[in-house]
Amino acid sequence: MELLRLGPPGAETPALRAAGKTYDLSPVAGDIDPDFFAAGGIGKARDAHREGRLRELSGAADLRVGVPVARPGAVLCIGQNYAAHAAESGSEPPREPILFFKHPSCLVGAYDDVVLPPGSVQADWEAELVVVIGRQADRLASPADAPAVIAGYTIGNDVSERAWQLGKDGGQWSQGKCFPTFGPLGPSVAIGPVDPTGLGIRSRINGEARQDSVTKDMIFAVDHLVWYLSQAMTLRPGDLVFTGTPEGVALSGRFPYLRAGDVIEIEIDGLGRQRQRVTAG
Structure with missing residues (x-):
């Protein structure tokens, strides 16, 4: 499983890639940033994927690949x-x-x-x-x-x-x-x-x-x-x-x-x- 941020600079969409498919993480995460990790975002993302609550991200292959962790503190x-x-x-x-x-x-x-x-x-x-x-x-x-x-x-x-x-x-x-x-x-x-x-x-x-x-x-x-x-x-x-x-x-x-x-x-x-x-x- 992988975490990504896809889209233009400053407007990236958080995403999860699993088994060759890319899913929109927006329903469970505003972004992949320090708050995401601190709030147990990885576990929430895994649960949402396992329960089928995530939709595939349309056109993911054509989107710019952004910095995968936004705004790290250090x-x-x-x-x-x-x-x-x-x-x-x-x-x-x-x-x-x-x-x-x-x-x-x-x-x-x-x-x-x-x-x-x-x-x-x-x-x-x-x-x-x-x-x-x-x-x-x-x-x-x-x-x-x-x-x-x-x-x-x-x-x-x-x-x-x-x-x-x-x-x-x-x-x-x-x-x-x-x-x-x-x-x-x-x-x-x-x-x-x-x-x-x-x-x-x-x-x-x-x-x-x-x-x-x-x-x-x-x-x-x-x-x-x-x-x-x-x-x-x-x-x-x-x-x-x-x-x-x-x-x-x-x-x-x-x-x-x-x-x-x-x-x-x-x-x-x-x-x-x-x-x-x-x-x-």
């Missing part, structure tokens, strides 16, 4: 969470998770354009597994408690302008990652059983392979990350956690940075695929 990101990516970045593997933030305003749909900021010279792609928080979490006792607060999983592209992220005094990670459109998310949130430890994760630029890894190569697994974050902050329903990217980005020096006209494709096993065209701002 977009938390983990840096260098694959040892090979840390190495290609010139760093030792971290001893504890590296945290930075993306502003929710950078999020766009999985097929929307990525717009480079004026003067961009080092825009980079980063394929990532993204965790959607479903319940409030404060100081979880152990990583074993994390699955109970996870609503589902989706795909993220942590687009990064490295000249801003790394080229400024002291380093400005978040500053280089918050430009508008620098957070393609989706296409959907998988709310069925997902094992986050064994998913293939890949990216291509203009059809050429760049990243090709598996999530089991994370230094800090998903459950550990959620537990760790809950020790320092309150995780709330609808919050997003970008869990890090594998090796194969332009920062490695092996590939050119993004330019207008490039096409980015990212896929994760069982979660679908993204595709963005890069344009100049």
Whole structure:
């Protein structure tokens, strides 16, 4: 089962996809947002589908695919969470998770354009597994408690302008990652059983392979990350956690940075695929 938001920006319809069909969730949900998760929206959506109370969404295949979680309170990101990516970045593997933030305003749909900021010279792609928080979490006792607060999983592209992220005094990670459109998310949130430890994760630029890894190569697994974050902050329903990217980005020096006209494709096993065209701002 998957949650989606379909339609033009600002007017998306909440939807549920199951067994190859897409259903209108409007009768049971105003939107797929923090309030939806906090109010037990997933359970209500499942019940409505099981009881046959949802109608198929007419013309769903022709609708724009929007950001699958509207207005998240926080977009938390983990840096260098694959040892090979840390190495290609010139760093030792971290001893504890590296945290930075993306502003929710950078999020766009999985097929929307990525717009480079004026003067961009080092825009980079980063394929990532993204965790959607479903319940409030404060100081979880152990990583074993994390699955109970996870609503589902989706795909993220942590687009990064490295000249801003790394080229400024002291380093400005978040500053280089918050430009508008620098957070393609989706296409959907998988709310069925997902094992986050064994998913293939890949990216291509203009059809050429760049990243090709598996999530089991994370230094800090998903459950550990959620537990760790809950020790320092309150995780709330609808919050997003970008869990890090594998090796194969332009920062490695092996590939050119993004330019207008490039096409980015990212896929994760069982979660679908993204595709963005890069344009100049």
